[in-house]
Amino acid sequence: MINLKNSDPKFKWEIIKKEGGEGLLKCFGCSDCAASCPVRYFDERYNPRKIIRLTILGMRDKVLSSPFLWFCAHCHACTERCPQGIKVAELINAIKNYAVEQGYCPDGYKMQLELLQKMGRLYEVEDFDLKKRQRLGLPPIDKTIPEVAKILEQTNILKVLKK
Amino acid sequence: MRVLTCNCHGLIKFPELDLGPDVKIEQYDNLCKLKLDIGADETVVIAGCSPNLLEGIFPNANAEFVNLLEHITLVNHSPEKAEQLIVAAVAKMQNTPPVKTKVFNIKSKNALVIGGGIAGIEVATQLSKNGLPVVLIEKTPFLGGTVSKLDRLYPEGTPYSHTLMPLINKLQTSGNVTQFFNTEITDVTGRVGDYKIKLKAKPRGVVECINCANCIDVCPVEVNDAGKKRKAIYYIPTFPDMYAIDFDTCTKCGECVKVCPGKIDLEQKAQESDIDSGAIVVATGLNWYDVSKVEEYGYARLEGVMKTLEFERAVASGALYPKKVAIVYCAGSRDSKHLPYCSKICCLLGLKEAKLVKDRFPDAEVYVIAMDMRSYGTYEYLYNTLRDKGVSFIKGKPSEIHRRNGILVVKTEDLFTNELLEVEVDTVVLNSGFVADTITFDKFNIKLNGDFPVLFENAGLGNYELPRGIFTAGAATFPGSVSETLIDARKASYSALSLLRQDKIETRIPQAVVDEDLCSVCRMCIGTCPYNAISVVDDKIKINEELCMGCGICAITCPSYASQLEGWNHSGLYEQIRALVKEGDVLAIMCRWSAYNATEQAAHDKLKYPENVKIIRVPCTGAVDPSHVMLALRNGARGVLIGGCYPDACHYARGNFRAKAREQILRLNLEALGMRKDRVRLEWIGKDEAQKFADIVYEMNK
Numbered sequence: 001m002i003n004l005k006n007s008d009p010k011f012k013w014e015i016i017k018k019e020g021g022e023g024l025l026k027c028f029g030c031s032d033c034a035a036s037c038p039v040r041y042f043d044e045r046y047n048p049r050k051i052i053r054l055t056i057l058g059m060r061d062k063v064l065s066s067p068f069l070w071f072c073a074h075c076h077a078c079t080e081r082c083p084q085g086i087k088v089a090e091l092i093n094a095i096k097n098y099a100v101e102q103g104y105c106p107d108g109y110k111m112q113l114e115l116l117q118k119m120g121r122l123y124e125v126e127d128f129d130l131k132k133r134q135r136l137g138l139p140p141i142d143k144t145i146p147e148v149a150k151i152l153e154q155t156n157i158l159k160v161l162k163k
Numbered sequence: 164m165r166v167l168t169c170n171c172h173g174l175i176k177f178p179e180l181d182l183g184p185d186v187k188i189e190q191y192d193n194l195c196k197l198k199l200d201i202g203a204d205e206t207v208v209i210a211g212c213s214p215n216l217l218e219g220i221f222p223n224a225n226a227e228f229v230n231l232l233e234h235i236t237l238v239n240h241s242p243e244k245a246e247q248l249i250v251a252a253v254a255k256m257q258n259t260p261p262v263k264t265k266v267f268n269i270k271s272k273n274a275l276v277i278g279g280g281i282a283g284i285e286v287a288t289q290l291s292k293n294g295l296p297v298v299l300i301e302k303t304p305f306l307g308g309t310v311s312k313l314d315r316l317y318p319e320g321t322p323y324s325h326t327l328m329p330l331i332n333k334l335q336t337s338g339n340v341t342q343f344f345n346t347e348i349t350d351v352t353g354r355v356g357d358y359k360i361k362l363k364a365k366p367r368g369v370v371e372c373i374n375c376a377n378c379i380d381v382c383p384v385e386v387n388d389a390g391k392k393r394k395a396i397y398y399i400p401t402f403p404d405m406y407a408i409d410f411d412t413c414t415k416c417g418e419c420v421k422v423c424p425g426k427i428d429l430e431q432k433a434q435e436s437d438i439d440s441g442a443i444v445v446a447t448g449l450n451w452y453d454v455s456k457v458e459e460y461g462y463a464r465l466e467g468v469m470k471t472l473e474f475e476r477a478v479a480s481g482a483l484y485p486k487k488v489a490i491v492y493c494a495g496s497r498d499s500k501h502l503p504y505c506s507k508i509c510c511l512l513g514l515k516e517a518k519l520v521k522d523r524f525p526d527a528e529v530y531v532i533a534m535d536m537r538s539y540g541t542y543e544y545l546y547n548t549l550r551d552k553g554v555s556f557i558k559g560k561p562s563e564i565h566r567r568n569g570i571l572v573v574k575t576e577d578l579f580t581n582e583l584l585e586v587e588v589d590t591v592v593l594n595s596g597f598v599a600d601t602i603t604f605d606k607f608n609i610k611l612n613g614d615f616p617v618l619f620e621n622a623g624l625g626n627y628e629l630p631r632g633i634f635t636a637g638a639a640t641f642p643g644s645v646s647e648t649l650i651d652a653r654k655a656s657y658s659a660l661s662l663l664r665q666d667k668i669e670t671r672i673p674q675a676v677v678d679e680d681l682c683s684v685c686r687m688c689i690g691t692c693p694y695n696a697i698s699v700v701d702d703k704i705k706i707n708e709e710l711c712m713g714c715g716i717c718a719i720t721c722p723s724y725a726s727q728l729e730g731w732n733h734s735g736l737y738e739q740i741r742a743l744v745k746e747g748d749v750l751a752i753m754c755r756w757s758a759y760n761a762t763e764q765a766a767h768d769k770l771k772y773p774e775n776v777k778i779i780r781v782p783c784t785g786a787v788d789p790s791h792v793m794l795a796l797r798n799g800a801r802g803v804l805i806g807g808c809y810p811d812a813c814h815y816a817r818g819n820f821r822a823k824a825r826e827q828i829l830r831l832n833l834e835a836l837g838m839r840k841d842r843v844r845l846e847w848i849g850k851d852e853a854q855k856f857a858d859i860v861y862e863m864n865k
Contacts, residue, residue: 001582001583001584001585002577002580002582002583002584002585003584003585004530004584004585004586004587005585005587009528012553013553025550025551025553026547026550026551027550028536028546028550028556029556029558029578029579049579049580050579050580050581053577053579053580054580056555056556057555057557057577057580057584058555
């Protein structure tokens with residue numbers, strides 16, 4: 001149930017201001033994006049059309065708190081086929097960025113960020129892995145990459161998350 | 164009687180023919196290249212190529228055509244069959260009286276234009292520019308019609324003054340136009356070229372006027388004229404340049420008479436006048452559908468629910484400052500309980516209102532709730548503009564509109580998100596469809612499809628085709644944008660012009676003729692006529708020559724065989740079938756509009772079909788009498804195939820349905836007689852379905 005009493009008319013304009021969000025209002029609801037989407041093939045709860053239409057209607061909380069927003073695999077099939085030339089994947093990205101700014105980041109993403117910050121990798125390299133590499137004749141790798149933490153600091157993502 | 168044969172560049176080989184002493188056989192090489200003169204009262208048989216071609220070359224001939232090229236030569240059938248076909252055609256024509264030429268004299272060169280909207284104005288201008296005297300009548304006191312009520316026109320949103328004023332000025336300077344205002348038609352008699360029309364002009368009240376506007380200061384009566392307030396005495400800046408009194412609301416208090424420096428007559432009488440006219444152009448325009456009938460939307464019950472026109476006029480005149488607007492599309496349109504059709508232009512009208520709000524109040528929120536958005540043609544950019552302006556489009560049809568805590572709530576299911584949706588607004592605009600002014604259509608017996616006269620579009624039989632001299636123009640034909648309306652008006656004016664330029668018109672459309680001695684006035688034919696051409700006058704069946712299109716359906720319906728179609732008399736067809744059908748043949752009775760063309764196509768597709776298939780051509784499957792079929796069977800026919808257009812595609816609207824009903828009964832009768840019922844078949848055969856035709860006749864030969 002959508003009650004437009006709870007809608008935020010400014011929401012769509014804020015998304016449009018974000019990089020990638022420019023095309024939002026061009027949507028006329030043909031659902032070509034949803035029909036092209038390979039993720040939807042596996043989980044029909046994910047529907048890019050619905051995310052876009054709810055954004056246009058200004059249903060801020062509904063869009064930002066939706067776990068399905070994060071399902072997009074960025075294959076860009078939708079971008080390729082949109083008859084109105086909307087860069088749908090970029091648009092979903094813009095909405096995601098906005099969601100993170102507003103404190104709607106899912107826990108999984110936060111954990112990944114922590115891992116990256118701590119060791120520069122998502123997957124911890126242990127002695128066992130190094131031995132395996134040695135046996136296969138591969139050169140050893142560093143257990144942590146401190147540069148990644150620097151990059152993360154530069155992108156401001158950590159400050160945005162803490163807000 | 165003559166038989167004209169053509170050997171078509173030597174393609175067709177002729178048998179030796181002996182048709183008796185009365186029949187003269189003439190052989191030609193290329194008949195289509197010769198300009199042969201065939202009199203209108205002579206009957207001939209023309210044997211050569213396709214009748215579709217030869218009919219165009221000999222438009223006046225009373226001819227039966229034998230298609231030797233496509234039914235004999237190209238399908239390698241024997242010359243004996245050719246001879247049989249010609250003999251049968253001669254037998255038919257010897258028993259068929261010629262088609263009469265109908266002549267209508269154009270006595271009056273006057274053109275009558277009904278309706279002073281943009282279409283009527285344009286028609287009158289075009290006709291008078293071409294030197295014809297024109298009478299223009301308008302039922303309100305001012306020219307301009309619907310357009311004069313609008314604030315702006317889509318898609319650009321230009322004010323009507325850009326369009327209407329130049330049109331009116333052109334009309335006023337084109338000369339030879341008599342204009343009647345406040346006038347309606349009371350009676351019409353006569354026929355094309357000679358109509359007599361009685362007019363009644365209601366009083367205007369204002370006799371002399373200098374446009375000082377003193378009267379509106381003193382008039383105590385306030386009227387809400389479609390969303391805009393005015394007094395009972397009022398003025399619209401179009402034409403004529405004087406005030407008028409709305410006597411429906413005027414209380415005749417006399418205040419205006421006191422302050423008027425000109426002359427106001429509150430007791431003015433209605434004036435009647437008679438005019439002659441040769442052609443009539445109906446440009447009565449459109450009306451908004453009465454949307455209060457859509458009860459769930461609460462028009463007239465809920466304050467704040469308005470029609471598009473009211474909303475437009477209220478916003479434009481500054482009486483309304485909406486903050487949240489919902490524009491509800493298809494209010495009563497595409498709805499079997501209200502208007503079953505799409506009025507085509509209302510989608511754009513709704514977009515126009517959305518743009519009006521956004522232009523005047525950029526911060527207002529506009530919700531457009533539409534089942535489908537049809538911004539056809541080049542108007543798509545208006546829709547694009549509005550999306551960019553941030554108008555919210557919701558897909559769905561609202562289930563109801565009601566008031567909750569003093570606020571209007573529109574309830575719908577948003578098909579874009581598949582969720583139930585409620586929106587609270589201060590104003591709801593009901594974007595309804597349009598209906599035509601059917602009262603005028605009834606007066607002129609104009610046949611309608613739904614509410615508009617667009618029945619015969621695809622058959623190429625517009626109102627222009629009928630020898631009636633009555634044409635529709637503009638939104639009376641179908642709702643359209645201003646430019647479409649003007650284009651339609653020019654088409655109608657061209658039709659009227661080309662009619663009135665002649666001194667007489669001749670038509671040779673075959674028509675049904677009723678033998679009064681046989682007719683028992685059972686009235687069965689009246690209901691079967693697709694054109695409303697049959698009526699009872701003085702206890703006799705009368706066929707209106709201006710309306711009859713020659714389908715022959717009534718002739719077959721008639722239980723006394725009193726009605727006969729010219730050129731396809733029963734006696735002629737009986738003789739043709741008797742002469743043609745031999746033991747073991749298959750008789751194919753083909754509708755000239757589709758199935759007959761398929762038989763010709765079979766030749767060009769190099770298809771083979773058995774030689775015992777004999778093809779005759781009829782105007783419509785609805786014109787095939789069961790007695791024709793039974794006669795063929797009695798003569799030893801193996802089967803009878805009746806081929807016609809697909810359901811709904813009948814050239815004469817519904818002849819093929821009649822044929823289907825007759826086929827069913829015929830088959831029951833065959834069973835009762837102990838015959839196989841599939842010896843009679845009615846099949847739908849489209850013009851390119853040659854293969855289907857060949858397959859069926861093979862099947863019937865088994």
